Amino acid sequence: MRTWIVGIALDFATRSALEQGARACTEVDALCVDDFAAGWRLLLQRTDVAAAGVPALIVVDADAAAPAVSLIAAVRGHASLRRVPIVALVGAMPAGGLAPLYEAGINSAVPRPEQSSSLTKTMEQLLRYWLTFNEPAPETGAHAVDG
16 A cells, blocks of 8 residues: 655645655655645545555645644544644744644644745655654554544
């Protein structure tokens, strides 16, 4: 089964950089959608297909803080998706700072670089960390999420 990641509400340059980073990884598909509602539908549809499993990572544009927070909270409330890492990309500091994003359940906030070459490098590093180096929390034990 191929690993898949989801990019939600990303601008064209960020989406391209994420897709390029995914191509640099072995057996990784990047599925990108233009808005939060489409992102939620994609997550539900793909997660319902047993063979697809859950995404290895969700990358969300957090410049539109309110819809981002709503989507993140919905993901954290879904039994199959709640443990999927969520990274928020921020171009400008969201109103209210990063606290609402972390309270909703993001794992990390990453500043979006202005230059496309830096953006591509950032996406490659981000994917390398989350898909290769990160050790997810165990499903049982002290860090388990009750279902």
